[in-house]
Amino acid sequence: MKKVLIIIIAFINYLLIFQGCIPSKPLDEIELLPSERLINKLEANRRKIKSFEGVGTIEIESDLYDNSASFRVVMLKPDSIYFTIMGPFGIELAQALVTEKDFIFYDVFENTAYTGEVDEDVLENIFKVNLSFNNLIDAFVGSVNLSDNLYKQPNDYAVDNDKYVLTYIDPTENTTTIYRVDIRELGITSYSLKASDGSINLEGSYSNFEMLENVAVPFKIEVQNKVENQKVFITYKNIIANDEGIEIDFILPDDATIISW
Numbered sequence: 001m002k003k004v005l006i007i008i009i010a011f012i013n014y015l016l017i018f019q020g021c022i023p024s025k026p027l028d029e030i031e032l033l034p035s036e037r038l039i040n041k042l043e044a045n046r047r048k049i050k051s052f053e054g055v056g057t058i059e060i061e062s063d064l065y066d067n068s069a070s071f072r073v074v075m076l077k078p079d080s081i082y083f084t085i086m087g088p089f090g091i092e093l094a095q096a097l098v099t100e101k102d103f104i105f106y107d108v109f110e111n112t113a114y115t116g117e118v119d120e121d122v123l124e125n126i127f128k129v130n131l132s133f134n135n136l137i138d139a140f141v142g143s144v145n146l147s148d149n150l151y152k153q154p155n156d157y158a159v160d161n162d163k164y165v166l167t168y169i170d171p172t173e174n175t176t177t178i179y180r181v182d183i184r185e186l187g188i189t190s191y192s193l194k195a196s197d198g199s200i201n202l203e204g205s206y207s208n209f210e211m212l213e214n215v216a217v218p219f220k221i222e223v224q225n226k227v228e229n230q231k232v233f234i235t236y237k238n239i240i241a242n243d244e245g246i247e248i249d250f251i252l253p254d255d256a257t258i259i260s261w
Contacts, residue, residue: 030183035157038164039149041186045215046143051076051246054140056219056236063229065128069093073140074248081137082248083127096126097250100133103261106252113252116261129223129230139232142206142218144179144188163189175201185209187216201227212241 033041052075059068070090074082083096095106098118105126106113116122124130131139138145149168156167164181174196180189187209193202202225206218221234240246252258 032159032183033164035154035166038166038181038186039146042144042181042188043146043150045186046138046141046145048213048215049077049141049143049217049241051243052141052239052241053243053246054236054239056234056238058235059231059233060128061231061233062128068233074246075137075140076246076248077137080248081133081140082250095250097248098123098126098133098136104250104252106250106256110257111253111255112257112259114259114261122261129232130225130228139204139221139223140234142221142234144191144204146179159183182209182216185211185216187218199226201225210239212239215241217241 053073055072056070057068058071060066070086072084072086079100081096081098083098084092085094087093092108094108097104101118102115103118103122103126104113104115118133120130120132123133123136127136129136129139134145149166152168154166155169156165158165160180162183164179164183166179166181168177169175170177176194177191178194179191181187182189188206190205191203192200194200202223204221204223206221208219209216210219211217217239219236219239221232223232224230
């Protein structure tokens with residue numbers, strides 16, 4: 001019996017090693033895309049994700065706030081984000097439903113809901129980072145909106161090992177944006193927004209990709225607003241995309257106190 005067990009364990013280890021050694025498709029067998037086709041594909045992939053549900057952990061660091069928590073987020077594009085912060089044993093601590101125009105923030109322990117119109121201050125108070133509504137959606141999904149670049153030629157376009165590198169210069173804002181894209185999976189692995197003096201204003205990195213709906217979706221996301229010294233780290237345990245069962249089921253208790261912001 002012991003010998004059989006040893007053989008089984010050895011066989012499993014062999015399978016794991018063998019699978020880990022299967023090489024990726026060689027780059028010389030992959031068609032390298034011109035910049036126009038690459039941008040079109042990236043933007044088309046971003047738009048494929050219509051609904052999204054993820055569970056994981058979020059860590060936020062800033063001058064005024066430094067904390068981490070488990071969370072669940074549900075997004076229905078183009079205009080709804082539902083966000084739940086969870087404590088030990090999955091106990092809900094707070095919930096927020098945010099649209100482009102309105103928000104509801106519910107403090108579970110206080111049984112109090114705050115409602116009002118959405119602006120940048122409200123989003124920063126709820127999510128502790130200074131991002132617009134659309135950028136907030138993209139940050140949670142781990143995507144980058146490239147619609148403004150669909151009809152622009154990059155100022156520089158290169159291939160660096162297994163990455164496409166696109167560079168766009170905005171003379172009006174005196175900024176330079178650089179995107180690095182995985183050649184095999186067509187997922188943006190990093191981007192940076194630089195000021196005219198070369199300092200980085202905004203930076204994002206994406207990793208641990210899985211293919212959902214034929215789109216490379218990152219399970220690890222880091223976004224840094226260096227101007228305001230804000231950092232957001234998101235690590236997903238599970239993600240569902242474009243499933244019919246994805247819905248926002250946020251209902252306030254009948255006895256909740258409601259305060260207009």
